[in-house]
Amino acid sequence: MKKIRFLLRIAAFFLLFCLLLYGADRLLVDRTAAPRTESFYAEPKDSIDVLLIGSSRIMCGIYPLLLWEREGIAAFDCAGSAQVIAQSYFQLRDALNYQSPRLVIVDVSTVANGNVYTGTESFVHTQLDHMRSPLVRLSAIFTLIPRKDRVEYLFPIVKYHTRWSEVRAEDFNMPPDICRGAVVYTGFSEKEEVLPPELIPRAEAGELHDIPEQYLRKTVELCRKAGAEVLFVNLPCVRDGEYQRAYNAVDALAEELGVPYINYLYEDSLGLDYEKEMFDTAHLNSAGAEKLTAALGSYIRENYDIPDRRGDAAYSRWDADLAEFRQKYY
Amino acid sequence: MSFTSFRFLCFFAAVLAAYFVLPRRARPWMLLCASVGFYAAAGLAGLLWLGGLSLAGWLSARGIAKAQAEGRSGRRFLILGVGLHLGLLFLLKYFNFFAGGLLGESAPALSLAVPAGLSFFVFMAVGYLTDVYRGICPAEENYGRYLAWLCFFPHILQGPIDRYADTAPALFAGSVFDERHVLRGLWRILWGFLQKLVIADRLGILVSGVWAEPENFAGWRVAAAVVCYALQIYADFAGYTDIALGAAEIFGVRLAENFDTPYFSRSVPEFWRRWHMTLGAWFKDYLFFSLQRSRSFRQMGKKLKARFGKTAAKNLPAALALAAVWLFTGLWHGARLTYVVWGVYYGVLIIISMLCEPLVARLRPKKEGILWNAFRMARTFALVCLGYVLFRSATLAEAGIILSRIFTATFAAGKGFSAAGIGRADILILAPALLLRLAVSICHAKGIDLREKVMERALPLRWGIALVLLFAVIIFGIYGPGYDAASFIYFEF
Amino acid sequence: MNRNEVYERLNAVFREVFDDENLTVADATTAADVEDWDSLSHITLIAAVEDEFDISFDMKTVVGLKCVGDMVDAILQEM
Numbered sequence: 001m002k003k004i005r006f007l008l009r010i011a012a013f014f015l016l017f018c019l020l021l022y023g024a025d026r027l028l029v030d031r032t033a034a035p036r037t038e039s040f041y042a043e044p045k046d047s048i049d050v051l052l053i054g055s056s057r058i059m060c061g062i063y064p065l066l067l068w069e070r071e072g073i074a075a076f077d078c079a080g081s082a083q084v085i086a087q088s089y090f091q092l093r094d095a096l097n098y099q100s101p102r103l104v105i106v107d108v109s110t111v112a113n114g115n116v117y118t119g120t121e122s123f124v125h126t127q128l129d130h131m132r133s134p135l136v137r138l139s140a141i142f143t144l145i146p147r148k149d150r151v152e153y154l155f156p157i158v159k160y161h162t163r164w165s166e167v168r169a170e171d172f173n174m175p176p177d178i179c180r181g182a183v184v185y186t187g188f189s190e191k192e193e194v195l196p197p198e199l200i201p202r203a204e205a206g207e208l209h210d211i212p213e214q215y216l217r218k219t220v221e222l223c224r225k226a227g228a229e230v231l232f233v234n235l236p237c238v239r240d241g242e243y244q245r246a247y248n249a250v251d252a253l254a255e256e257l258g259v260p261y262i263n264y265l266y267e268d269s270l271g272l273d274y275e276k277e278m279f280d281t282a283h284l285n286s287a288g289a290e291k292l293t294a295a296l297g298s299y300i301r302e303n304y305d306i307p308d309r310r311g312d313a314a315y316s317r318w319d320a321d322l323a324e325f326r327q328k329y330y
Numbered sequence: 331m332s333f334t335s336f337r338f339l340c341f342f343a344a345v346l347a348a349y350f351v352l353p354r355r356a357r358p359w360m361l362l363c364a365s366v367g368f369y370a371a372a373g374l375a376g377l378l379w380l381g382g383l384s385l386a387g388w389l390s391a392r393g394i395a396k397a398q399a400e401g402r403s404g405r406r407f408l409i410l411g412v413g414l415h416l417g418l419l420f421l422l423k424y425f426n427f428f429a430g431g432l433l434g435e436s437a438p439a440l441s442l443a444v445p446a447g448l449s450f451f452v453f454m455a456v457g458y459l460t461d462v463y464r465g466i467c468p469a470e471e472n473y474g475r476y477l478a479w480l481c482f483f484p485h486i487l488q489g490p491i492d493r494y495a496d497t498a499p500a501l502f503a504g505s506v507f508d509e510r511h512v513l514r515g516l517w518r519i520l521w522g523f524l525q526k527l528v529i530a531d532r533l534g535i536l537v538s539g540v541w542a543e544p545e546n547f548a549g550w551r552v553a554a555a556v557v558c559y560a561l562q563i564y565a566d567f568a569g570y571t572d573i574a575l576g577a578a579e580i581f582g583v584r585l586a587e588n589f590d591t592p593y594f595s596r597s598v599p600e601f602w603r604r605w606h607m608t609l610g611a612w613f614k615d616y617l618f619f620s621l622q623r624s625r626s627f628r629q630m631g632k633k634l635k636a637r638f639g640k641t642a643a644k645n646l647p648a649a650l651a652l653a654a655v656w657l658f659t660g661l662w663h664g665a666r667l668t669y670v671v672w673g674v675y676y677g678v679l680i681i682i683s684m685l686c687e688p689l690v691a692r693l694r695p696k697k698e699g700i701l702w703n704a705f706r707m708a709r710t711f712a713l714v715c716l717g718y719v720l721f722r723s724a725t726l727a728e729a730g731i732i733l734s735r736i737f738t739a740t741f742a743a744g745k746g747f748s749a750a751g752i753g754r755a756d757i758l759i760l761a762p763a764l765l766l767r768l769a770v771s772i773c774h775a776k777g778i779d780l781r782e783k784v785m786e787r788a789l790p791l792r793w794g795i796a797l798v799l800l801f802a803v804i805i806f807g808i809y810g811p812g813y814d815a816a817s818f819i820y821f822e823f
Numbered sequence: 824m825n826r827n828e829v830y831e832r833l834n835a836v837f838r839e840v841f842d843d844e845n846l847t848v849a850d851a852t853t854a855a856d857v858e859d860w861d862s863l864s865h866i867t868l869i870a871a872v873e874d875e876f877d878i879s880f881d882m883k884t885v886v887g888l889k890c891v892g893d894m895v896d897a898i899l900q901e902m
Contacts, residue, residue: 003350006509013793020797024805030813122814149811151336158336158810165755464882599861614862615886622866623882631870640839644867684863688842691859 021157027167028160029129035177037130040076041098042176047314048099049306050075051228053088053219054107055119056183060283061235062105064180065325066293068318071301072308077181080127082119084110085212087127089219090140094133096226103304104223105231105296108216108261112239112246115209117144129156178321184289184329189280196274197238202266206245208253216250220257229304232261235292236272238281262299270295286329331371333487333573334526334809341368342577349581350507357504361581362478369446369481376445379418380481386414387455388476391462395469404463411459419452427665447487449662451480453612458494460616467495475502482583484574488567490586490608497583505582510785517781518576520799521770525569527807529763532756533562535808539750541722544732549740551747552732556715559722564593565767567606586611591775596706598679598713609662613655621651649681656680663721668729672720679713759806824902829876829895836875840868850892878902 050073052058057079064075078095080087085108092104110119118124124144131137141153152158188194208216216232223230232254234247247263254261264270270291272278277288284292300306309315331338345364352360370377390411397404422444429437458476461467470476479498480486505511540547540555547555571588578585592605602610621627627647635643660673723729735742773780784795830848838846841859854860860868872894873879878901888894 002509003507006512013796016793017797017800020801021804024801028805152811157804159813161805161807161810162813164805165758464886466883466886618862619866619882619885622870623885628870648863648866687859 021155025155025157025160028163029156030125030160030163031171031174033126034130034171035174036179036181036183037126039177039179040078040095040181041132043076043099044314045098046100048074048076048101049309050103050105050300051092051095051099051101052077052079052105052107052181053083053092053095054079055083055088055110056081057109057235057237057282057284058105058107058233059181059183060185060279060285061289061292062296063182063184063289063293063325065178065182065318065322066290067297067300068310069322070294071297071306072310073297073300073306074309074315074318075180077179079107079181081123082110083123083127084113084116084119085215085219086117086144087119087124087140089215089222090136090144091127091131092219092222093139094131094136096222097133097136100226101228102306103229103231103300104219105233106216106219107235108232108250109234109237109247111208111212111216111250112243113212115211117211125153125156125159128153178324180321182289184286185279185283186286186329187279188285192280194238194274194278194281197244197265198241199265200241200244200248202248202251202263204241204245205248205251206242208246208249213253216253217257220259230257230259232259233296234261234263234265236264236270236274236278236284236288238274238278260303262296264292267295290330331368333570334523337371346580354504354506357581358478358502359474361482361501362474365478365481365483365486368483369486372446372487373443375443379422379445379448380451381477383415383418383452383455384477384480385473387411387459387480388470388473390414391459391469391476392471394459394462398463398465408459408463412456415452415455415459419448423448424661424665431667450489450491451486453491453609453662454480454485454494457491457612457616460620461493461495467493470494470498478502482578484578484583485585488570488574490571490574490588491612492586492608497578497585500583501581503582508582511582512580513785514781515576515578515580517784517796518579519573520576520796520803522569522572522574522576523803523807524763524799525565525572525767527803527809528759529767530562530566530569531808532752532760532806533558533565535751535756536747537562537722539747539752541728541732544735546745546749547735548742548744549736549738551744552735553740554747555750556719556722556732556736559718560593560711560715561764561767563718563721564589591771593711593714594707594771594775595710596703597683597710598676599683601710601714602676602680609659613659617658618651618655621654622647627651645685648684652681652684653677666724668720668723668726671726672717675717675720763802763806824899826895826899829898832875833872833891833895833898836868836871840864840871848891850890850895852891853889872898876902 050064050067052062052064052075059077059079059081062075062077064073064077067073067075076095076099078091080091083091088106088110095101113119128137128140131140138154141150145153220230232250234250237243244265247265250261250263253259264272272284272288272291277285277291279285279288309318331341341364345361348360348364349357366377369380390407393407393410394404397407421440422442426437426439429439458467462469470479475498479492479494479501482497482501485492537555537559540552544552568589575585575587586608588607588609590604590607592601595601595604627650631643631647634646638646656673656677657670658673659676660670663669663672719732720726720729723732770780784792787795834847837848837857838844841857841864843858846857848857854865869880869885876898878898880897880901884897888897
C-alpha cells in the first residue's frame, strides 16, 4: 500500500540520518579528555584488578603505574574532574561492563560538595559524552541531569555543533595516554600557596547529605554484587573545618557498611610534606603521589588478595609504559 | 512554544503520527486538541483569554447571522464583537503605552500579561466577524470548529492572518493522506529552519552587537548592520512563515502567503503589496475599504468633488484612509513610539507616492531597462532600510544615534565586526547561505516551483539535498548552550 | 437595459476614472489589464460606477468581482 511504502522510505531516511548524526556527533565532540577515556576501553577485558573512582584528587594522587612497579598491581583510574559521588556511581557501572576488578577504591572527598547530583558542567559532559555503555549513559542522564538540560546530553551535538570550525585532524591523532587514568602534576601551582591543614578532631563529624550518602551505599552494593571489595579513601588536602566535618562523617557510614576508610588527613605515618608534595590545596604533585601510592600499594598488598601480575605475558605492555612514564615524569 | 525548539519538533512529530493514524473524521478534532495544547504551553492565563474571546467572537457572529436572517443588519452584534476584541487588545497591549504617554509618570499601569499571538488572532476574529456581516462567509454554527480554526497552531502565534472562508473548509475536511503534500510541507519546514537558525539568528548577533553600542562603530559598519537587519528580519519572518505554511500543508490546509520576494520591489507601495501580505490585505479590506465605503467618506468625496474637483475628491479621502491604515499598522507592531513613527514614515511615503502618481507616470521612461529597474529596486531597498532603523530601535533617540553615525561618522575609526560577535567562521556560513536565499528568491520571482523540481529528482539526489540542508541547520544553526573550550581542560580545576 | 448599453456608460466611467480616452473594457478585462487599476482606484471606480448607475453594491458583491464581466452582471442585477 502506498502509505506503507512511504513510511518505509521515511524510516529508511531517518535511519540514515541517525547514522550520520552519530558520525557528526563523534566528529564534533570535545576530545580534550579523549586519550584518557579511550585508554580505559583499550584495556583487555577483565584485566584490571583494582579500579579507582572519584574526583580529580584521586586522579592526581594515585598513579596506577607506580602500583604496578612496586606491587605488580594492575589498577586503573576511572575518576573524573569534579566528579561527585552520584556521577562516580554511574562511572563504575559503566566500567564494570568492561572489567571485573577485585577491589574498588572510592575517593569520598566530594561528600563535601553538597547535596548535588553533578559537579562542574563541562566535566559532566566529558564524563557522559565519552561513556560507552549506552544504557548506563541514558540512565545517568535521566538520573543526574535536570529535565531542561537533558537534550544537550542526549544529543551532545547540540552543545558541540559550534565547534565545526575548530575541529582539526590532530584531534583524532593524539598520542595515547599511558598513565592508566592518572594525571600527573609536577611542581607547584602558581595560584595558591600550600600550608599544612589545621585538623579538627576526627570524632568531630557532620552529617552526610542525602544524595552522596545514597550513592555511596549504592556504590558499595554494586561492588559487592560484582564480587569486588570496597575501600573508601580521602586524600590529603587543605580544607577548613566545614569540609573536614564532611570527610569525617563518612566514618559512621563506613563502619555501618563494613567498609574500611583511610582518611589520609589523619595518617601521620604517611609523612606528607604539604609544602613540598602538594601541587595545590586539593591535589598532590608527583612527589606526593609517589609517596601516597607507595603507602597505598603496601596497604593493598597486605590486606587484599590482589594478584601480582608481573611476568604475566598479557601485561607486558605495562612494563613498557612504566618505562616511558618514568622517563617522562621522573 | 517556539517553532525552532526541540520541544516543538517533538510536539510536531507526535501530532503528525497521531494525525495519520487516526481515522479521517477524527483528524480535525485531534488538531483542535493539539492546537489548544500548543497554546497552553505558553501559559494558562493566555488560554483563558483565548477561550473567552473565541466564545465571544463565535456568539457575536451567530448573532449577526440570526439578525440578518430576520431582515435586520446585525450591526449591533458586529460592533459588540469587534469592540470586545479590539477593546481587549487595546487594554492588554496598549493601555500602559497610552496612559504613560498621556499622563506621564503618574499614569496607572495594568500589569496583565499579553497572551501570545493576541494581535494576530484578534485580527483574524475581527476579519471573520466582518466577513459574516458582509455576507462573504456564513457564521460557523459549531464553536469547536471556530476555535479549531482560530487557534490552529501553525498560525496562532505569528500569523499569517487568515480568512475563515479560505482555510476553514480544508481544515475540517480532514485531509486524505497525500504523500506529495507531506513531502512538500516537510521541505518547506526545513527551508524555514535554515532561514531562521542559520541566517536570521546569526545576522541577529551582528545587528544586536552594533545596535548596543553604535558609537563604537564606523558609520559604514552601522549601515551594513542595518542592511543585515533587513536580511535578518526577512529570513526570520519568512522562515517562520515557511514553517507555518509547511506544517499546515502537511495537514492539507493552505494558509495564505505572506511574502512575494519583497526586496525585489521597485516602489514602496509595491513593497507593501509583497511584504507581510496578509497584514496589508487585512488593513486594506477591513480598515481602508470600510472607511472609503463609509457614508461619511463618500459624502466628503462628493463635497470635495463639488468644490475642488475630481482629483481632490479622489485623493483626500484616500489619503485620510491611508493615514489611518499606516498609523494603525505601525501601532499594531507594538506599543512603542518607534513603531508608530515607522508607520507614519511609510504612510507619508505612500501618500506622497499616490499623490505624485500622475506626475511620475509622465516622467517614467517608456522602456523599462534592467538598469532602471535595478535603480528602482535599490532605491526602494534603501527607503525600506531607513524604515528599519526606526523599527529596530527601542527609542527615537536610539534611532537618531544610528542615523547620525551612518551619515556623519561614516568613516570614523571604530571596532571591527568581531566586536559585535561575528567572526570569520560566521561570514563563511552567511555568504553561501545568503546566496542560496537569493537564488531561491530569484526562482520564486520567476515562478519556478523549487520543491517540485527537487522532488522530481532521483532518490539519492533528493536525500542528499535533504541531508545537506538538515545538517547545515544542525551544525551551523544558532542554538544550544554554546561551547567554551577553556572549560574542558581539566588541568584548570 | 442590455449589456451593450451598460458597456457604453461603463466605458465612459472607466475613461474618466483612469484618465485614458482610449480605454475600452470587455467581459474578460481584469484589474491586471488596466494600468493603474489598484486597490485605491478600485474603490474610486466602484463609487463612480455606483453614482453613474444610481445603484449600491454590497460588500459581498464588491469583494467577489473578479473581472469587468462580473461587474456588468452585478450592475444589471442591481438595476
